[in-house]
Amino acid sequence: TEQGHILFLPGDGIGPEVMEEVKRVAGWFGARGLVFALDEDLVGGAAYDRHGVPLAPATLEKATTIGTVMFGAVGGPAYDDLPFEKRPERGLLALRKELGLFANLRPALVFPALAAASALKPELVEGLDIMIVRELTGGVYFGEPKEVTSLPDGQERAVDTQVYTTSEIERIARVGFELAQKRSNRVASAEKSNVMKSGILWKKTVQRIHDTEFAGVELAHVLADNCAMQLVRQPKQFDVIVTDNLFGDILSDVAAMLTGSLGMLPSASLGAPDQHGRRKAMYEPVHGSAPDIAGRGIANPLACISSFSMLLRYSFERGAEADMLDRAITRVLDEGYRTADIMQSGATRVSTSEMGSRILDALDRLAA
Numbered sequence: 496t497e498q499g500h501i502l503f504l505p506g507d508g509i510g511p512e513v514m515e516e517v518k519r520v521a522g523w524f525g526a527r528g529l530v531f532a533l534d535e536d537l538v539g540g541a542a543y544d545r546h547g548v549p550l551a552p553a554t555l556e557k558a559t560t561i562g563t564v565m566f567g568a569v570g571g572p573a574y575d576d577l578p579f580e581k582r583p584e585r586g587l588l589a590l591r592k593e594l595g596l597f598a599n600l601r602p603a604l605v606f607p608a609l610a611a612a613s614a615l616k617p618e619l620v621e622g623l624d625i626m627i628v629r630e631l632t633g634g635v636y637f638g639e640p641k642e643v644t645s646l647p648d649g650q651e652r653a654v655d656t657q658v659y660t661t662s663e664i665e666r667i668a669r670v671g672f673e674l675a676q677k678r679s680n681r682v683a684s685a686e687k688s689n690v691m692k693s694g695i696l697w698k699k700t701v702q703r704i705h706d707t708e709f710a711g712v713e714l715a716h717v718l719a720d721n722c723a724m725q726l727v728r729q730p731k732q733f734d735v736i737v738t739d740n741l742f743g744d745i746l747s748d749v750a751a752m753l754t755g756s757l758g759m760l761p762s763a764s765l766g767a768p769d770q771h772g773r774r775k776a777m778y779e780p781v782h783g784s785a786p787d788i789a790g791r792g793i794a795n796p797l798a799c800i801s802s803f804s805m806l807l808r809y810s811f812e813r814g815a816e817a818d819m820l821d822r823a824i825t826r827v828l829d830e831g832y833r834t835a836d837i838m839q840s841g842a843t844r845v846s847t848s849e850m851g852s853r854i855l856d857a858l859d860r861l862a863a
């Protein structure tokens with residue numbers, strides 16, 4: 496009997512390559528009784544090629560009904576000059592918005608075996624475990640007006656609008672505080688209250704939610720630019736970072752590099768629970784479609800595999816299986832298997848599918 500239903504949206508570039516390995520992992524669990532009904536559809540450039548739009552209405556409908564999505568990556572040079580609304584990225588943004596996935600959890604975890612793969616000195620990142628909580632359905636990504644107009648003198652004028660309401664800030668702040676309570680009980684809230692109206696509202700609202708609901712959690716307010724600097728200077732000072740859509744995008748790429756590679760970072764995008772306590776969710780690696788290495792079978796599938804582990808944990812309450820998958824990843828890295836992006840001297844270089852095979856093998860041994 497099926498324990499859940501998942502929609503796979505592999506997308507473009509390395510998206511389908513890394514998703515292939517996730518399917519093998521899902522198959523491994525399926526063979527051991529954790530069976531999911533699996534659906535698959537096109538998104539991004541692949542959907543544009545077939546349907547002329549980056550997210551077909553029927554695909555959005557499927558995502559809404561199924562409610563749990565494994566997403567690969569979208570985009571690529573072939574689509575960079577399309578009209579704005581047809582760009583592959585619009586498909587991803589529409590999914591986030593339409594499914595109401597306001598809370599984007601981006602853990603940055605340094606695996607012991609990879610401390611030396613970081614761009615920073617190993618002692619700065621050893622044992623690092625940060626959770627970036629990025630607001631995902633508001634801010635400058637979605638604010639109106641968003642437009643380009645022509646000026647009388649022949650110039651163009653482009654506008655993006657940063658907007659946040661109190662309730663949008665409250666709900667993401669709560670997600671951050673709740674996570675902190677299960678971790679090291681510290682939240683840093685990053686904004687630009689020194690120059691932005693929305694930053695002032697952000698800071699004030701996070702402080703109020705803290706004082707009224709989470710007074711026991713340690714809260715620090717940090718300006719987003721300083722936060723970027725602190726992440727590189729002394730990353731271990733952070734536990735949970737709560738921030739807006741754009742700052743969260745940038746800060747999570749910074750955090751990614753602390754862990755050694757963008758190819759290692761998973762994410763979960765969660766909606767609000769409905770009356771049955773179920774929440775819509777999408778799981779995706781933080782990285783993109785990596786056009787520079789697509790089609791060569793060398794992409795690191797671990798970010799995507801680890802996103803599947805987050806899916807098991809957050810959508811299906813399969814913490815034990817998620818722990819097992821996380822342990823398999825740690826073990827394979829400890830045993831020295833590396834895709835090109837995390838290659839170190841003395842390690843064994845493997846392809847995307849060989850890395851998948853190593854994970855299945857480690858799962859076999861953990862299950863034995």
Ligand code: NAD
Pocket residue numbers: 509513567568569570571572584587757758759779780781782783784785786787788793794795796798836
């Ligand atoms: P990118 O994340 O695709 O690649 C950045 C660099 O990291 C590249 O050198 C790439 O080779 C490397 N890299 C990324 N993932 C890797 C992996 N799993 N294994 C090994 N190396 C990996 O970012 P970009 O180059 O700025 O963007 C390329 C395209 O992807 C653009 O169209 C962009 O809009 C899109 N994008 C999509 C998503 C998404 O779908 N969630 C996220 C970011 C970027």
Ligand code: IPM
Pocket residue numbers: 584587588744781783
């Ligand atoms: C990410 C990506 C997306 C974003 C793009 C592809 C729309 O960079 O998920 O981090 O900016 O949110």
Ligand code: MN
Pocket residue numbers: 744745748781
């Ligand atoms: Mn990004």
